[in-house]
Amino acid sequence: MQYGEELIKNEVSSRNARYLLVIGILVISFSLACILRAQPAIYGFELAEFDPYFNYRATEFIVENGLPAYFEWHDDLSWHPYGRDVSSTSQVMLHATTATLYQIFGVGSTLYDFTLWFPLVISSLTAIIIFGIVRVIGGTTAGLFASMLFAISPIIIMRGTMGWFKSEPLGLFYGLLAIYLLLSAIKSDKGKISLAKIVGAGVFLAFGLSAWGGAQFFIFPIGFFFMALPFLRKDNKYIVLTSVVFTTVFFLVTTSFGRYDIAFVSNLNGFFLILCTTFVVVATLVKKISGTKYIRNIGILLGGTIMGGIAFAIPPTTVQHGMTTILGLQLPSFRYLNAANPFFTTDDILVDSVSEHATSSLELTFFFFSILIVFAGIGAWFLLDKRVNHYFRIKNELVVFALIIGILGVYFSSAFVRLEVFGSIAVIILGSIGISILLSNIQNQKHKPTNATVKISFFAAIVVILAVPLFYPLDHNWSNYQVGMPIPILNGGTHYDIATNDWSASMEWLKENTAEDVVVAAWWDYGYWISTLSERTTIIDNSTLLDWQIKKIALTYLSTPDDAWKILTADTTVDVSSYFVTSSIVDSSANDPHERKLEQFTEWQYDDYNENGIFNKDEGDGWLAGYDEGPCGNTGPCAKYRENPGKINQYPTLYDYWQSEVYLLPQIFTGLDADYIVLNLAVKKLAPENIMELYLLNQEGGDETKAFWFMKIADVSFSDYYSGGKYPAYTDEFWNETLMGHLIPFSPVVFVDPSNPEVTSNKHEPGYMPVYVKHVKYESDDGPFELVYVPPSYWRDDAGPMVGPIIYKINKEWEPYPFS
Numbered sequence: 001m002q003y004g005e006e007l008i009k010n011e012v013s014s015r016n017a018r019y020l021l022v023i024g025i026l027v028i029s030f031s032l033a034c035i036l037r038a039q040p041a042i043y044g045f046e047l048a049e050f051d052p053y054f055n056y057r058a059t060e061f062i063v064e065n066g067l068p069a070y071f072e073w074h075d076d077l078s079w080h081p082y083g084r085d086v087s088s089t090s091q092v093m094l095h096a097t098t099a100t101l102y103q104i105f106g107v108g109s110t111l112y113d114f115t116l117w118f119p120l121v122i123s124s125l126t127a128i129i130i131f132g133i134v135r136v137i138g139g140t141t142a143g144l145f146a147s148m149l150f151a152i153s154p155i156i157i158m159r160g161t162m163g164w165f166k167s168e169p170l171g172l173f174y175g176l177l178a179i180y181l182l183l184s185a186i187k188s189d190k191g192k193i194s195l196a197k198i199v200g201a202g203v204f205l206a207f208g209l210s211a212w213g214g215a216q217f218f219i220f221p222i223g224f225f226f227m228a229l230p231f232l233r234k235d236n237k238y239i240v241l242t243s244v245v246f247t248t249v250f251f252l253v254t255t256s257f258g259r260y261d262i263a264f265v266s267n268l269n270g271f272f273l274i275l276c277t278t279f280v281v282v283a284t285l286v287k288k289i290s291g292t293k294y295i296r297n298i299g300i301l302l303g304g305t306i307m308g309g310i311a312f313a314i315p316p317t318t319v320q321h322g323m324t325t326i327l328g329l330q331l332p333s334f335r336y337l338n339a340a341n342p343f344f345t346t347d348d349i350l351v352d353s354v355s356e357h358a359t360s361s362l363e364l365t366f367f368f369f370s371i372l373i374v375f376a377g378i379g380a381w382f383l384l385d386k387r388v389n390h391y392f393r394i395k396n397e398l399v400v401f402a403l404i405i406g407i408l409g410v411y412f413s414s415a416f417v418r419l420e421v422f423g424s425i426a427v428i429i430l431g432s433i434g435i436s437i438l439l440s441n442i443q444n445q446k447h448k449p450t451n452a453t454v455k456i457s458f459f460a461a462i463v464v465i466l467a468v469p470l471f472y473p474l475d476h477n478w479s480n481y482q483v484g485m486p487i488p489i490l491n492g493g494t495h496y497d498i499a500t501n502d503w504s505a506s507m508e509w510l511k512e513n514t515a516e517d518v519v520v521a522a523w524w525d526y527g528y529w530i531s532t533l534s535e536r537t538t539i540i541d542n543s544t545l546l547d548w549q550i551k552k553i554a555l556t557y558l559s560t561p562d563d564a565w566k567i568l569t570a571d572t573t574v575d576v577s578s579y580f581v582t583s584s585i586v587d588s589s590a591n592d593p594h595e596r597k598l599e600q601f602t603e604w605q606y607d608d609y610n611e612n613g614i615f616n617k618d619e620g621d622g623w624l625a626g627y628d629e630g631p632c633g634n635t636g637p638c639a640k641y642r643e644n645p646g647k648i649n650q651y652p653t654l655y656d657y658w659q660s661e662v663y664l665l666p667q668i669f670t671g672l673d674a675d676y677i678v679l680n681l682a683v684k685k686l687a688p689e690n691i692m693e694l695y696l697l698n699q700e701g702g703d704e705t706k707a708f709w710f711m712k713i714a715d716v717s718f719s720d721y722y723s724g725g726k727y728p729a730y731t732d733e734f735w736n737e738t739l740m741g742h743l744i745p746f747s748p749v750v751f752v753d754p755s756n757p758e759v760t761s762n763k764h765e766p767g768y769m770p771v772y773v774k775h776v777k778y779e780s781d782d783g784p785f786e787l788v789y790v791p792p793s794y795w796r797d798d799a800g801p802m803v804g805p806i807i808y809k810i811n812k813e814w815e816p817y818p819f820s
Contacts (some may be wrong), residue, residue: 026610033124033151052165053532062099077531091208121159142436171212178205202249220403223276230283230395370469376427379434492803494682494701500789502804507533522678554714564739565784571669578668727769747775
């Protein structure tokens with residue numbers, strides 16, 4: 001009896017030791033994840049990039065006004081004069097979750113500080129979630145490896161650092177939590193507990209989708225997994241219950257948020273999940289009536305379903321601008337289509353101009369995944385070996401899921417850089433399983449005692465191999481990847497490795513020295529900084545909701561200063577189409593039958609608005625009724641806006657119509673009604689021993705660099721304004737005939753051969769570098785524009801970078817107002 005009690009005590013003690021070891025390793029994973037994600041703090045405690053500033057402002061709105069007010073919030077600081085319906089165009093759960101957690105745990109801290117730390121903590125906690133997923137599939141050891149690998153994965157770190165208050169950290173947390181609950185429910189099959197997990201999985205995936213559109217990725221491995229279950233499980237009722245309950249809950253919760261409504265059911269991704277769930281139900285019925293031949297019959301059903309889905313849902317390889325449906329299905333945006341088919345191209349230059357949409361390269365992919373690619377291959381090989389799965393008691397359905405998410409993760413990550421995060425998750429899951437099985441096989445080999453050193457050598461070799469990416473190469477490895485990547489607002493969003501307060505100081509100046517109702521024109525990259533930090537209204541911003549409004553800003557920059565002044569000062573209801581640099585903005589409407597040329601709609605387009613730009617349905621036919629041709633008419637999709645006019649003062653706005661996702665707004669050629677212009681520059685001052693102060697504008701990421709994209713978006717001739725080559729320069733026409741050329745307070749003075757600085761030219765030659773001098777074109781208040789603010793670095797005496805915004809006031813009284 002005493003021996004039995006002692007045995008039980010030893011077993012309990014051993015079990016407790018294992019629990020403590022697991023908890024200890026998870027604590028190390030969490031701590032390591034926090035340390036690596038905190039590296040941007042060496043530059044300063046500021047929100048990263050651009051989107052986090054809007055997310056902070058939206059979260060602040062919930063904290064101050066409550067969630068019901070948030071769902072009714074029409075943001076007047078965005079997209080002047082149309083505004084923005086926030087809840088239908090934002091990451092609702094990101095704002096709601098953060099606001100809720102702040103009110104619970106944020107005592108004693110400011111909301112700004114809380115949003116700085118939130119992505120770091122939530123991303124580090126996701127390392128625990130990935131442990132749970134891989135533990136369900138391949139055991140505790142594999143789960144612990146997955147947790148550690150998630151903590152140090154560079155692409156996941158990049159998308160979850162301190163200050164990265166964007167969608168990915170919370171979206172991944174919710175999405176992976178949904179995966180864990182679903183797999184756990186299917187593996188355990190414990191009645192009500194499993195049912196609760198399935199419901200929770202549907203809820204959390206919906207939360208993830210509301211927090212981050214990229215969470216749509218998780219729909220695909222889940223959908224394919226459902227389609228595989230009839231081949232792998234015999235408990236037909238349970239797999240039908242699982243798929244139907246999960247899908248139903250997911251759609252109910254998803255459509256309850258402002259960003260997604262019932263139309264999500266007809267979305268291509270929503271249709272896919274419904275198709276997969278329907279297949280499970282039909283396949284189960286086929287199994288009942290097929291007897292022993294059920295595998296063949298449901299295999300035929302599966303083949304027909306896949307072929308029909310592909311034929312039904314594949315759009316053309318070039319996605320035309322404005323293309324929103326195919327065969328009745330709502331298409332996702334281009335970046336999601338491009339993820340599904342990396343060979344897609346688009347004619348939308350705005351999409352191409354975003355750096356995150358750059359296609360992944362083999363070099364970058366290898367850096368992100370490194371040696372894990374090898375271990376992921378080993379893991380996939382082991383999972384395909386039935387003897388290995390039987391020995392380690394890995395269920396067939398979990399093997400299939402691991403392979404599905406692995407293949408899809410790598411496939412989708414090939415589209416563009418931002419989606420490498422899914423490739424990383426794929427290789428982490430497969431790689432950790434591969435490492436675990438490999439080590440277990442080595443440990444369980446029946447070597448002689450003298451060969452114990454062989455086992456230790458194998459263990460040590462694997463540890464060293466896994467650690468190599470953390471330390472090699474010395475100047476660019478996983479552990480220091482974030483070092484050398486300054487927070488954008490501290491380096492002005494440029495390529496310079498510096499940290500200044502120039503942007504914060506300029507926004508403070510704008511807030512304190514301008515009227516609250518002024519409108520600021522700037523490129524869309526800086527919209528969120530301006531609206532959040534200076535609390536001033538912007539014309540375009542980082543949400544890029546109305547691409548034609550962005551195109552108008554690009555055209556304005558490239559118009560002559562006099563014409564640009566007329567565009568900028570004109571009211572938002574006045575036709576200024578004749579002042580734009582080219583007529584391309586008008587001619588492009590011919591590409592879309594739903595976008596009419598200017599002369600076709602200017603007669604009625606603006607007559608029916610009140611002084612606030614809100615459509616007055618009681619006066620005239622209105623611009624909605626004006627679409628009496630084609631599908632709109634009196635009974636088409638426009639009619640519903642007369643019957644149910646929407647939230648804003650009970651009248652639909654231009655933005656409401658755009659938001660219908662049925663037709664894009666026509667391109668509007670009216671004035672911008674701006675009061676100030678903000679231009680961001682990245683300039684380098686040369687050594688002071690020169691005869692005069694000389695500067696370089698070497699494409700370091702300011703607006704002088706983005707001018708290239710301004711030209712592409714504006715659809716103007718490059719040769720008129722731009723000379724390419726190793727040291728690109730702008731032409732005399734750019735400097736003399738464009739607003740942007742006049743706003744940049746520098747002018748080229750000489751062109752130098754870098755290989756022989758004594759050789760110069762007074763015009764741009766191939767391979768020659770342009771050198772600039774300060775030249776402020778608008779210094780006083782007697783011209784169309786007046787330079788009223790420059791960043792502190794603009795006055796530096798020593799050599800080095802000069803970054804930050806310069807601010808011009810638009811002098812509306814410069815000459816008699818040209819519009820009656």
